[in-house]
Amino acid sequence: xxxxxxxxxxxxxxxxxxxxxxxxxxxxxxxxxxxxxxxxxxxxxxxxxxxxxxxxxxxxxxxxxxxxxxxxxxxxxxxxxxxxxxxxxxxxxxxxxxxxxxxxxxxxxxxxxxxxxxxxxxxxxxxxxxxxxxxxxxxxxxxxxxxxxxxxxxxxxxxxxxxxxxxxxxxxxxxxxxxxxxxxxxxxxxxxxxxxxxxxxxxxxxxxxxxxxxxxxxxxxxxxxxxxxxxxxxxxxxxxxxxxxxxxxxxxxxxxxxxxxxxxxxx
Amino acid sequence: xxxxxxxxxxxxxxxxxxxxxxxxxxxxxxxxxxxxxxxxxxxxxxxxxxxxxxxxxxx
Numbered sequence: 001x002x003x004x005x006x007x008x009x010x011x012x013x014x015x016x017x018x019x020x021x022x023x024x025x026x027x028x029x030x031x032x033x034x035x036x037x038x039x040x041x042x043x044x045x046x047x048x049x050x051x052x053x054x055x056x057x058x059x060x061x062x063x064x065x066x067x068x069x070x071x072x073x074x075x076x077x078x079x080x081x082x083x084x085x086x087x088x089x090x091x092x093x094x095x096x097x098x099x100x101x102x103x104x105x106x107x108x109x110x111x112x113x114x115x116x117x118x119x120x121x122x123x124x125x126x127x128x129x130x131x132x133x134x135x136x137x138x139x140x141x142x143x144x145x146x147x148x149x150x151x152x153x154x155x156x157x158x159x160x161x162x163x164x165x166x167x168x169x170x171x172x173x174x175x176x177x178x179x180x181x182x183x184x185x186x187x188x189x190x191x192x193x194x195x196x197x198x199x200x201x202x203x204x205x206x207x208x209x210x211x212x213x214x215x216x217x218x219x220x221x222x223x224x225x226x227x228x229x230x231x232x233x234x235x236x237x238x239x240x241x242x243x244x245x246x247x248x249x250x251x252x253x254x255x256x257x258x259x260x261x262x263x264x265x266x267x
Numbered sequence: 268x269x270x271x272x273x274x275x276x277x278x279x280x281x282x283x284x285x286x287x288x289x290x291x292x293x294x295x296x297x298x299x300x301x302x303x304x305x306x307x308x309x310x311x312x313x314x315x316x317x318x319x320x321x322x323x324x325x326x
Contacts, residue, residue: 145277153279153316198317199278203271210270232277239273 001107004129005079006042008105012077013038018103021077022060022067024048031056033063047079047107054081054113059174059218061087065096077103083117083216085124086249087174090212093255096177108132117217140231141238160198162225169219169229170205175212175248182208202232210236211256214249283308284315 005023012018013036025034026046036042048056064078080088088104091097106123108130114122115136123132144152170176170183182204183189189201196202213233220230240246244257272282286305290298 149276149279149281151279152277156278157316199275199280203274203278206274207271232274235277236270236274239270243269 001129002045002047005047005105005107006045008128009036009042009045009077012103012105013040017075018077019071019074020067021079021103021105022063023077023079023105024056024058024060026050031058033058033060035063035067052112053110057081057216057218057221059087059172059216060084061091061097061174062172062177064102065091065177068097068101072098073101075101075103077105080104080106080124081109082119082121082123083214084174085126086121086214087216089249089252090175090214091177093253094177094212099252119217120215138234140228141235144231144235157198159227160202161195162227163194163196163201164225165194165196165201166224168222168224172218172222173209174216174218175209175214202227202229205229206232206236209233210240211246211258212248213237280316281312283312 009021009023012021016038020035020037022033022035024031024046025044027044031046031048031050034045036045046056048054048058050056060078060080061084064076067076068074078084078088085104085106088097088099088102092099092102104124104126106125106127106129108124108127109117109119109122110130111122111133113119114133118136118138118140120135120138122135123130144155147155167183170181183201188204189197213236215230215234215237217230219233220226220228223229237248240248240257246254246257248256268285268287272285275285276282288301290301
């Protein structure tokens with residue numbers, strides 16, 4: 001699979017259709033995001049596989065957003081998995097990226113990774129390498145809801161109390177792009193105080209994720225306190241789906257119901 | 268509103284504690300009725316489980 005990707009990147013770079021390609025590099029024993037440009041050595045290119053397939057993931061879309069803000073007229077390629085592609089769709093919709101200026105290089109995830117990520121759609125629509133593995137049924141939200149009201153309350157209170165307010169979830173999130181974050185607004189969140197205001201701090205983020213979260217699970221991986229953030233955002237996504245028939249990142253140009261005024265659109 | 272009230276419920280907080288209504292400034296009786304109704308519900312629910320002492324007791 002990696003040879004196909006290398007070939008594709010090489011083609012794109014040498015025919016000049018892209019200025020650079022955002023992908024991963026394996027260097028000094030670590031995997032890191034890297035911008036490949038014409039003439040760069042593709043030998044160290046990596047798909048994020050260290051011990052097992054895809055165990056080193058990065059929000060490459062986030063790197064791409066930063067790049068395209070600096071170089072708005074250039075075209076960039078980007079390595080995408082199923083989740084990243086959902087992210088791209090979301091970022092197109094939210095006017096953070098121009099679909100004309102992005103060339104996605106899609107790779108499918110192996111079954112082991114799909115299972116580990118509990119991923120519903122471990123392949124991109126626009127796929128150039130890899131074999132489609134099966135989507136996994138998600139049970140997290142239903143499991144959490146089978147507990148009683150008071151159990152849920154003490155569960156989440158316990159989880160939220162662990163928060164050290166490192167903002168890691170926001171910083172890793174490929175769908176968080178605002179220049180000003182409401183979680184850093186001092187009128188809303190007092191600086192330096194712990195524990196954070198429960199449940200306001202986490203629910204503010206959950207609300208902002210309602211029509212954005214692409215369920216990539218990077219927040220869960222990043223959280224040093226192991227707060228099950230993804231479960232929280234999965235619930236918001238589920239509400240959006242049942243109430244408005246909307247799922248973030250599934251259709252390319254679908255507008256979010258939260259960006260419309262007036263009655264709820266037809267399901 | 269729909270999303271937030273369901274999220275509160277998911278986190279185990281009574282969703283009745285959240286309410287939004289549009290009342291015109293010319294509709295004083297409606298406003299009074301709304302507030303009284305809300306206060307009654309809150310009294311029935313009792314103090315919020317998120318009161319300072321109770322959160323600290325867990326921490």
